[in-house]
Amino acid sequence: MRYILPMELRQLRYFTTLAEELNFTRAAERLHISQPPLSAQIAQLEEELGVKLFHRNSRKVELTEAGASFLRDVRVIQNRLKEATLRVQHIDAGLAGRIEVGLSGSHFLGPLPGLIGQLAVSHPDIRVILNEMAPNDQLDALREHRIDVSISRQSVEDDLLCSRRLWPDPLLVALPPGHRLAASTRIRLDELAGERFVMLRRETSTFAERIFRACAAHGFSPTVEQTVAEVPAQLSLVMAGLGIALVPTSTSAYQPHALAFRPLDEPGLEASVHAVMRKDKHKAALETFITRLSRHSG
Numbered sequence: 397m398r399y400i401l402p403m404e405l406r407q408l409r410y411f412t413t414l415a416e417e418l419n420f421t422r423a424a425e426r427l428h429i430s431q432p433p434l435s436a437q438i439a440q441l442e443e444e445l446g447v448k449l450f451h452r453n454s455r456k457v458e459l460t461e462a463g464a465s466f467l468r469d470v471r472v473i474q475n476r477l478k479e480a481t482l483r484v485q486h487i488d489a490g491l492a493g494r495i496e497v498g499l500s501g502s503h504f505l506g507p508l509p510g511l512i513g514q515l516a517v518s519h520p521d522i523r524v525i526l527n528e529m530a531p532n533d534q535l536d537a538l539r540e541h542r543i544d545v546s547i548s549r550q551s552v553e554d555d556l557l558c559s560r561r562l563w564p565d566p567l568l569v570a571l572p573p574g575h576r577l578a579a580s581t582r583i584r585l586d587e588l589a590g591e592r593f594v595m596l597r598r599e600t601s602t603f604a605e606r607i608f609r610a611c612a613a614h615g616f617s618p619t620v621e622q623t624v625a626e627v628p629a630q631l632s633l634v635m636a637g638l639g640i641a642l643v644p645t646s647t648s649a650y651q652p653h654a655l656a657f658r659p660l661d662e663p664g665l666e667a668s669v670h671a672v673m674r675k676d677k678h679k680a681a682l683e684t685f686i687t688r689l690s691r692h693s694g
Contacts, residue, residue, distance in 0.1 A: 408473070418456070495682055495685050503547050506565065535672070567662070569588070572634050575656060582658065585661075594638055596625070630643060
């Protein structure tokens, strides 16, 4: 059995045009060719298929039963080809594709969900898959091609990875109800030297490691009452009176009326949000995604 080769798509276009016009002269005019090449291509197509597609004589041209069936199938193929062409063009232009995102749970409390929702409306053919994981695990996943981008509070620049700052997220001191520092307008880091801290785990969070280093620069080591994996757990324990916590401003949406949040007066310590990705990234949709997120900072 013989099959039509991809190079013969032109023949299919000639065939459908003739099937619509049922006149060689008009079909040739539509195709902007002369009649002999059209007749030759139709004859070659019939020979390759091994069937007659048209009844033709000096007065008229008609589709055979096989030709009518072939026309229905060819139109399906042509429509699928048009869809495939648009799809690859959209992917190449960054208008379609699949993006695997790594993030920690704290980002669900900030602007990210709303921004992804806006992207779903403006770019419905870009599918964003959220993978909740610890920050250090996100970097491993990037290096192993398991995710395309990490939404992180750390900036990474090495031989393989690079970062783009998305938006600032200043630090707040989360205090339990009635805490003595709740009357302060701003709180300096050295004022927390005698406090009990609820901290993120240093082994999985470079953000927590930065807090420890900043405290050490002020001459004290935080008294850690509890360590947890995520910011919501920190805030729940602070609300229970187990200590205080340093958290990004965006996370204050969690139980905002049950806790006191005060700005931290420590210029060198911040929690800006970054997009961390591979330097050899190739997905055009990823650039669209990151550009849309970075506009939030404006």
